[in-house]
Amino acid sequence: MTDPTIPRIDAKALLAGARDVEQVVADAASDVGFLIIENTPFSKARMQTLLSAYHQFFTLPSAQKEAVNIARTGSNRGWGASGAEQVDPDANPDYKQFFDCGLELPAGDPLTALSCYAPNQWPEMPDGFAALLQTYFTDACAFSLDVLCAIVKAIGEDQGYFRDKFGTPMALLRGNYYPTRPAWAGAKDFGIATHTDYGCLTLLATDGSDGLEVRKRGGGWIPVAAAPGAFIINFGEMLEMWTNGRIKATPHRVVGTSAERISIPLFFNPDHDANVAPLGSGRVIDARTHLDARYAETYVHLSTV
Ligand SMILES: O=C(O)CCC(=O)C(=O)O
Numbered sequence: 001m002t003d004p005t006i007p008r009i010d011a012k013a014l015l016a017g018a019r020d021v022e023q024v025v026a027d028a029a030s031d032v033g034f035l036i037i038e039n040t041p042f043s044k045a046r047m048q049t050l051l052s053a054y055h056q057f058f059t060l061p062s063a064q065k066e067a068v069n070i071a072r073t074g075s076n077r078g079w080g081a082s083g084a085e086q087v088d089p090d091a092n093p094d095y096k097q098f099f100d101c102g103l104e105l106p107a108g109d110p111l112t113a114l115s116c117y118a119p120n121q122w123p124e125m126p127d128g129f130a131a132l133l134q135t136y137f138t139d140a141c142a143f144s145l146d147v148l149c150a151i152v153k154a155i156g157e158d159q160g161y162f163r164d165k166f167g168t169p170m171a172l173l174r175g176n177y178y179p180t181r182p183a184w185a186g187a188k189d190f191g192i193a194t195h196t197d198y199g200c201l202t203l204l205a206t207d208g209s210d211g212l213e214v215r216k217r218g219g220g221w222i223p224v225a226a227a228p229g230a231f232i233i234n235f236g237e238m239l240e241m242w243t244n245g246r247i248k249a250t251p252h253r254v255v256g257t258s259a260e261r262i263s264i265p266l267f268f269n270p271d272h273d274a275n276v277a278p279l280g281s282g283r284v285i286d287a288r289t290h291l292d293a294r295y296a297e298t299y300v301h302l303s304t305v
């Protein structure tokens, strides 16, 4: 059950520019940093198909997932085993598994030399996995861009300025698989430990079950859930920096429960060379520089410490 302090908004009304909805969104973006968006272009049936494809992948024998293990690469495409990511240096590596994919570029495209555009690694099973995820990636990026532009408009910024920074997005589509919380798990073990997301906007689909908790500004945790077809939206560090802190990146976590759980975040990030320095500061900070630094800190196989 979601706490009422997380606002629920109607996607169609937001994208049509409804002033009252824009006000709710502006308040949520600058305060709790989370909202739930309903009445979206994604049907429940479509999202259930996607959730079920991820479930089939994650429950394959390990040997089949090994073939696309992220640990064999110098980038972040493929399967991450339990323990492959440590989002909080004060906690143990997360016990979740995940599967990461990004923008599908033509083989040999010069951009694929940058690790943020590395080629995807697709498993042989389940059938049609690559096509299903690629189509969802494209549609989820288009929706995220519209929602992001509506949100920057709601806080009084120029949406056109943001809109053209996402032509070749460093977006990352992730499937998270949380098995039931292991019996060995202690106080420093989490499905995903407390963290803020790194990029701009996170479009988070889940199977509808409980597990996600959002940190309250005054302390304590707020449970958040959304059924397939609705999304949880939150913001990353990059957008917080870019908007001079007017949009907040709020810490969140999944401790884990006695039920398994799947979530599907799309981390919607801009072009590698978008300048994400605080608006009006006159500084230049490449989006890629920020993202690569955070990846190096959190993916265990890329860890430089
Ligand atoms: O599983 C969830 O609900 C949240 C996942 C998350 O925070 C993340 O992948 O960054």
Ligand SMILES: [Fe+2]
Binding pocket: 195, 196, 197, 252
């Ligand atoms: Fe997150």
